[in-house]
Amino acid sequence: MSDFEKDTVHLVRLAFDGKVADVAALSRRLLRMVAQRRPDLAPVVQVVLDAVLAGPTRAASQPLPVDFDSRLELLRREPDPHLPVEPTWPAAVREQLDAVVEEREQEDKLADAGIAPTRSLLFVGPPGVGKTLAARWLAVHTRRPLLTLDLAAVMSSFLGRTGNNIRVVLDFARRAPSVLLLDEFDAIAKRRDDTTEVGELKRLVTVLLQAVDDWPTAGVLVAATNHPELLDPAVWRRFDRVVQFPPPNVDEVATTIHRLLGDDEVMRDRVELLAALLQGRSFADVARVVTAARRAAVVCGHSTGDAIEDVIIDMSEGADLASKLRIAASLSAAGKSQRDVSSITGLSRDTIRKHLGSSHGKRTKKPVTRHEVRR
Template sequence: MTDSPSAFALSVGRLVAKLKHVDLELAQELSAMLPNGSALRGTDSFTPTPVDIDSRMQLVEVLSPVILDKKPVLAEKIKAVLDACLKEWASIDLLLKEGLAPAHMLLFCGLPGTGKTLAAHWLAQELKLPLLTLNLATVMSSYLGKTGSNLKAVFDHAISRPCVLLLDEFDAIAKRRDDGSDVGELKRLVNVLLQALDDWPANSMLVAATNHGELLDPAVWRRFDVVINFEKPDAPLIEQYLHDMPITDAFRQSLAKLLEGESFSAIAALVLSARKRALLEKTELQPQLFKLAVHSCTSRGHMAKPLDGEMLLMHLEGYSRREIAAHFGKTHPTVSSVIKRYLGE
């Protein structure tokens, strides 16, 4: 059991909530024992950052304060869940006095590049708490028993003051213990993890992110208050993501349709590449964006017809519709239909 102030407050709060029905006077006396001030107020700094004994590399990366350039673009159902969590944290002292804890253990599942890590950063920013990120490469040791010791050191460090602890690639340390291909060391690691999760204080948030939820040990799932599935963005969400781009609304809508099925990280990489090409080739941004989007859509097999992408690329390179029609042995109206479908022209 952790000796953190929030754990004490939560335990007393639960006892008070039960006693209110049988002995109100005693309940009030116990309630007075709860510490004054916000549960999010902690020491000015953490204990010294833990390091791996052999490599001397830090086991966690600390970011404080967390400041994002802009609010992450999230699906409405995900935003609603996270907003509800933040609402609970805004009343954390009230909850603790009633023996309740805010949602403080969150599990994010989904494909890479869908916003899991960014959402954790946003939560830390909104809560005005430091963000600690597990350095998985350093924590995982080839020496028997060292990985468990490293993981315990990370948790001991994180609970020294209120924070948001991000466990990225969570499946690496929380793999199913019934996996016959794993050595006993990984099974022992999961046991260390489960104990650490059980002791996690109510005034800190733990966010675990995984691309492979199916690999997690069943006992791990039960420790989390909230489980959120992150999916690749649909066209309206991509439009929202591209809102600040200096492009027309009609073009943004067409671009979002082409990019549907891509992750946020892939879209960000595409935009960056298009900006560099436009700068170096001294061309407009929109054609560069569309060329890359067409290539992406074609490579994923998401064009309505195989030749659509090639027709669009020729159109963007300046060929006339008649030249495109002659090149592919199609009619002029067919080429015009393809261009209108994707570009709205």
């Protein structure tokens, strides 16, 4: 069979499976082929193409599904998602996200080879490391609306109803190309200890896994969890890609601070110092600290640089001994001298030497005194 014939058979199969978004995508390809082979049919093909293109757009603007009793919407829809600030992705995450976008850009080439692009992804990582943000990033870069279903919120209701709601949401999301985010995916697993609902829960898990298995090629399904240990290994295997989101390293923290500061002028040294203090924390913590400093600067009429310095001093001063030692360790690891570490944390140099050893922090070029930090 030629490609054209194979595609026609495939189209019929998709239509019978009810995969509306995939039918639209394949129809577009076939119609373009028809117009090339038979220029005499081009005008009529164009009319049909316009209708096919309008189909998903119409589906995308359909009213959102609602809960039968409460009439509350089950999904959040952002037709034209945008990013509040350009995210800083750790290299391994960036590689995977870029690959997904690249596959979408070369979708026709993949289809010719009979291979589907990545349709399902599982995002795994602790809170605040960018899983939800990455789903939004994918929606922006694949030019699709973002649909979000917070499973933790839906799971709190009566399970029979939950199952029905999830089915309705999946059917809705299948109809038009989108990025569907199933946030807090582990919420389902958490329900497992409730033995009265085992049967219904099993059905629900089956429905979800089935959706992961045969998600339409035109869409992208993303599930996010910060409790990967609650998910069965069998669940992991169903996803095309599993992306691990690590907490940011000190350079990624510094880049994020710079981006969050935008045009506000803050000395590079101060940013590095704050990054060292925030090492080990999540991106969400970094965003919270920087936004609070910018807010304080505006309200008090100070420069953002002064507000950041206050944060640095507060973080070091307010800490208990154990935290001060942790801060001292991250400052040392970031290359600050023992003198700087001592003046910032208020720990004596003897204490620092005793806990961190004498080799730390010898790389610093420019000493920072407590007085300098305040200035």
